[in-house]
Amino acid sequence: MGKSETVGQQLSLFEPLSKKWRIYRRSGPVRYVSVDFPLMPEALSGERPCGPRLGSPRPGNYGAVIRALLLARYAPAAVLVNRDCQTLYFHGQTDDYLVHPAGEPTDDLLAMTRDGLRLKLRAALHKAMREEQPAVVVAQVKCGDGSLPVQVTVTPVEDQRQGVGLWLVTFSAPPGPAPATEPAPRGIEESAAVHHLEDELAGVKKELESVVAELESANEELKVSNERPCR
Numbered sequence: 001m002g003k004s005e006t007v008g009q010q011l012s013l014f015e016p017l018s019k020k021w022r023i024y025r026r027s028g029p030v031r032y033v034s035v036d037f038p039l040m041p042e043a044l045s046g047e048r049p050c051g052p053r054l055g056s057p058r059p060g061n062y063g064a065v066i067r068a069l070l071l072a073r074y075a076p077a078a079v080l081v082n083r084d085c086q087t088l089y090f091h092g093q094t095d096d097y098l099v100h101p102a103g104e105p106t107d108d109l110l111a112m113t114r115d116g117l118r119l120k121l122r123a124a125l126h127k128a129m130r131e132e133q134p135a136v137v138v139a140q141v142k143c144g145d146g147s148l149p150v151q152v153t154v155t156p157v158e159d160q161r162q163g164v165g166l167w168l169v170t171f172s173a174p175p176g177p178a179p180a181t182e183p184a185p186r187g188i189e190e191s192a193a194v195h196h197l198e199d200e201l202a203g204v205k206k207e208l209e210s211v212v213a214e215l216e217s218a219n220e221e222l223k224v225s226n227e228r229p230c231r
Contacts, residue, residue: 076172080157083165085109085125096148097141097171109169115142121152121169123207128154128167130210138174149174 003022014024077092086107098112106112113121120137128135134155140147151174157166 076170078168078170079109081109081125081167081169083129083167087112088166094171096143097150116147117141117150117152119204119207121154124152124154125167125169126207126210128156129165130214132156132165151175 005022014026017023017025072092075092077094077097079087079091079094079098080089081087087109097114097117098109099114100106101111109125110118110122117139120139124135124137127133134153136151136153138149138151141150151172153170153172155168155170157168
């Protein structure tokens with residue numbers, strides 16, 4: 001307290017700790033006074049306020065609401081991955097294309113990919129990472145007893161905050177009319193399965209050839225650097 005201040009007649013409520021510095025401490029139990037404040041101003045006057053009610057949309061929020069609705073309804077399902085194909089973010093319904101495998105949790109995109117899509121997605125990722133250009137593939141994803149056509153686009157994205165490369169993988173319906181969904185005879189189904197396997201093998205062969213070419217180029221560069229005389 002200040003030099004001109006005193007506790008007055010409330011000596012029973014405070015006890016001095018330092019008379020020189022005029023420091024006091026409360027003594028005795030704490031008394032709480034219940035004060036009833038109305039929650040709404042109209043409770044005092046009996047009238048409703050003329051201004052906007054609580055919870056009403058504020059001006060300027062409509063754009064964010066519309067963008068969120070459009071993204072949820074019309075934007076394709078997508079996954080953001082890094083160079084190691086680790087999933088960083090999911091958008092939309094990806095259940096038709098990705099599934100979490102049994103066992104320990106994984107963030108490997110290729111391990112989550114459904115049958116019929118894995119090899120082509122791997123090839124698209126490899127091409128987009130190598131050429132730093134968008135890569136597009138069309139595949140048939142196995143869903144139960146049937147298959148679902150899908151177009152996969154892998155687009156390079158530069159993270160300005162961290163300065164690292166990221167890739168956006170989007171899943172959408174392929175352009176053109178949807179294929180017929182009538183069940184095919186068994187012979188045709190077997191033939192389609194054979195063609196599907198052949199396409200997958202061709203994709204693997206093409207990917208291996210690309211990897212081999214890159215290794216040969218790297219070996220040539222290493223050989224030339226080793227042959228250079230030291231100064």
